[in-house]
Amino acid sequence: MKFTIDTHTHTLVSGHAYNTIDEMAAFAFQKGVTHLAITDHAPKMPGSTGVFYFSNMGIIPRMKNGVKIYMGCEANIMDYEGNIDLSEYGLKGCDVVIADDLSNSCREVVKRIEELGKKTVRFYEIDVCSEDALEQVFSENDIDAVIHFAGKKAVGESVAKPLMYYKNNLDATMNLLEVMQRHDVNKLIFSSSATVYGVPKVVPIDEKQPTWCTNPYGWTKYMSEQIMRDVCAANPKLSIVLLRYFNPIGAHESGRIGEDPKGIPNNLMPYISQVAIGRREKLSVFGNDYDTHDGTGVRDYIHVVDLAKGHLAALKYAQNENGCVEINLGTGIGYSVLDIVHAFEKANNIEIPYVITERRPGDIDASFADAHLAAELLHWHTEKTLEDMCRDTWRWQQMNPNGYREE
Numbered sequence: 381m382k383f384t385i386d387t388h389t390h391t392l393v394s395g396h397a398y399n400t401i402d403e404m405a406a407f408a409f410q411k412g413v414t415h416l417a418i419t420d421h422a423p424k425m426p427g428s429t430g431v432f433y434f435s436n437m438g439i440i441p442r443m444k445n446g447v448k449i450y451m452g453c454e455a456n457i458m459d460y461e462g463n464i465d466l467s468e469y470g471l472k473g474c475d476v477v478i479a480d481d482l483s484n485s486c487r488e489v490v491k492r493i494e495e496l497g498k499k500t501v502r503f504y505e506i507d508v509c510s511e512d513a514l515e516q517v518f519s520e521n522d523i524d525a526v527i528h529f530a531g532k533k534a535v536g537e538s539v540a541k542p543l544m545y546y547k548n549n550l551d552a553t554m555n556l557l558e559v560m561q562r563h564d565v566n567k568l569i570f571s572s573s574a575t576v577y578g579v580p581k582v583v584p585i586d587e588k589q590p591t592w593c594t595n596p597y598g599w600t601k602y603m604s605e606q607i608m609r610d611v612c613a614a615n616p617k618l619s620i621v622l623l624r625y626f627n628p629i630g631a632h633e634s635g636r637i638g639e640d641p642k643g644i645p646n647n648l649m650p651y652i653s654q655v656a657i658g659r660r661e662k663l664s665v666f667g668n669d670y671d672t673h674d675g676t677g678v679r680d681y682i683h684v685v686d687l688a689k690g691h692l693a694a695l696k697y698a699q700n701e702n703g704c705v706e707i708n709l710g711t712g713i714g715y716s717v718l719d720i721v722h723a724f725e726k727a728n729n730i731e732i733p734y735v736i737t738e739r740r741p742g743d744i745d746a747s748f749a750d751a752h753l754a755a756e757l758l759h760w761h762t763e764k765t766l767e768d769m770c771r772d773t774w775r776w777q778q779m780n781p782n783g784y785r786e787e
Contacts, residue, residue, distance in 0.1 A: 385415040388454070394420045395427025405444035417450040424456050424465035437475070442522065450522065451475075477521050479514070479530070481507045484642055488784040492636045508552040514559045525567035525695055528556055531600065534646035535575070538597035539741040549600035550607075557611055566617045567698040569691055570608060572624045573601045574680070574708070579744050583714065584680075586750035587624070587706045595742030605706070612704035619698040626680035626710035626749050628687050629720075630769040631776035638776030639684075640783030648720060649681075649769070653777035656730050663732055665717050667739035672746055676717035680710040680748035683764030683772070693758035710749025711762045720766075727770035 390397040421428040437451040455464040506513035508530040531549040538545040575598030576591045593599045612618045629649040631638030645651040654660045668675035690709045
């Protein structure tokens with residue numbers, strides 16, 4: 381296949397050119413140019429435009445007059461440190477494409493992401509286990525990098541329904557890797573889990589500790605990691621970052637985006653907040669005979685906003701490095717279930733009734749991170765406190781008592 385490409389052009393917003401994107405695309409079509417890159421000058425060039433132009437590029441259609449449009453920037457190096465005249469905010473103007481089957485979410489989330497991000501998001505309601513559906517997403521968009529969140533994630537449910545977990549989580553991973561390979565997409569951030577460490581020999585847990593799982597959910601993450609390591613070894617162009625999350629909680633500080641599971645929550649914090657708002661009578665604490673300071677399980681709870689920033693840091697890392705690397709994302713602090721309950725009560729001045737019940741299959745005593753590698757490679761560290769996590773969760777629940785669904 382032969383393409384005619386112009387990779388360096390300016391529109392009138394650069395200050396020294398005279399045409400709009402539409403006019404340039406029409407002229408390119410007349411001249412037989414099939415791919416056109418718009419590379420307007422960054423803000424420090426005299427006569428150029430502001431950062432908002434670059435951060436809002438997502439609204440520009442990627443096909444005009446039969447010509448494929450690529451939105452870029454001609455940035456200026458400003459000092460000997462290599463800093464450029466477009467801030468991280470401007471550089472985040474990448475287009476975002478979301479593929480989700482909405483089995484544990486809803487379309488309202490996409491609407492609110494657009495509202496907070498002030499840009500359009502292209503959304504596909506598909507099952508990532510469908511290779512044909514994924515092929516459509518990649519064929520219709522110029523994908524540069526992928527963040528792979530797709531998968532079922534409840535430990536207890538995985539013990540009860542192991543075949544469903546193996547089929548769903550592994551099929552999704554292999555389909556994604558195959559489609560990425562066909563489209564020569566070589567940057568991948570994978571949502572893995574601290575469950576790959578199983579019962580840790582010591583805590584805090586660093587990336588050198590042996591991996592061994594205690595439940596099917598953990599095994600699907602472990603197997604997905606191994607598949608990615610093997611694929612990466614076979615393709616030197618690939619850059620894959622395996623982010624081993626500990627326990628994300630919290631919500632966006634605006635109260636517009638938070639965790640709203642369908643049915644009975646499998647995770648601790650949304651269950652607590654639903655009890656607090658009156659949707660559930662009381663919290664069930666699974667076991668109080670663990671080898672911890674109060675008998676309840678200890679985990680490393682990380683604010684979801686800190687986690688999101690960790691993904692941006694991983695994407696930046698993947699732009700400059702090849703190979704496959706495993707990195708923990710956590711705070712390095714362990715809190716028990718009852719610690720979280722009492723912290724929520726204190727932060728929000730509300731009582732959470734609870735009862736002690738039987739242990740949940742597949743759970744372990746304690747797990748919390750050594751996150752030094754994330755600081756070293758990604759230059760990332762957590763910023764939010766446990767109090768922030770509790771307050772942001774409660775703000776989200778108060779503003780959305782029925783979650784995203786109006787009842």
